Amino acid sequence: MAAMSADVDLVFKALAAPERRLLLDRLRARNGQTLGELCAHLEMTRQAVTKHLRVLEKASLVVCIWQGREKLHYLNPVPIHEIGEKWIGKYERGRLRALSELKKKLEENENG
């Protein structure tokens, strides 16, 4: 059960491309798809999709399992969960304070 979580930086970088977030969404809708299935209806060559999937894999967002000549892709929810818990969580804590600071400054700036 190794490498369920991953380097935060790899995860953020992987999530930065809309094509890759789309692939994750596809897997969320139906897990365990082959490369061919993931390619369908995408305006890209198979090789390009492979590259995106490799980025997702390096970030541990996707785990691949070979079954004969087919490569099945499974979503690993752990890294996304961790980003939510550890990274976004930090900002949630000071959130309301930061928001009111910002609003106050913006008003000062308009009126003053």
Added chain:
Amino acid sequence: MAAMSADVDLVFKALAAPERRLLLDRLRARNGQTLGELCAHLEMTRQAVTKHLRVLEKASLVVCIWQGREKLHYLNPVPIHEIGEKWIGKYERGRLRALSELKKKLEENENG
């Protein structure tokens, strides 16, 4: 009070660089810093930092207010909150199911 939230893609792209996440962390520690302050102890020219800050600004993660010749930078917590709610939230819902699917497949693969 315009543009508190932002295009999800711009936010993800802005968060993809560790330098920019560091800048956000700095502002979380002390809000309202000037460009000069944000540059201190960074191994980069002022102009490079400016570019990173512009990316954060375009993503509405940072809001700037001019005060004389100084540009103050404020953290806007809204986009991060929205990413957490809308995007990460989607994956949290199916999380435990996806995790057990994955583990099952991994075990099948090892033993079978």
Added chain:
DNA sequence: TTGACATGCAACCAATAGGTTGCCTATTAT
């Protein structure tokens, strides 16, 4: 008013990302 300070703007450069094409390998089905 003159100098120092805070920042902006533009041109330029190297590295990386994202895509393509072409060809190779392994597995399945006829």
Added chain:
DNA sequence: ATAATAGGCAACCTATTGGTTGCATGTCAA
């Protein structure tokens, strides 16, 4: 056995990114 299918690998191209340097502008302080 052979053909079709699923996918990998490598070379290549272009656009973008992340940084630099040099110079210009506006504000504050002596």
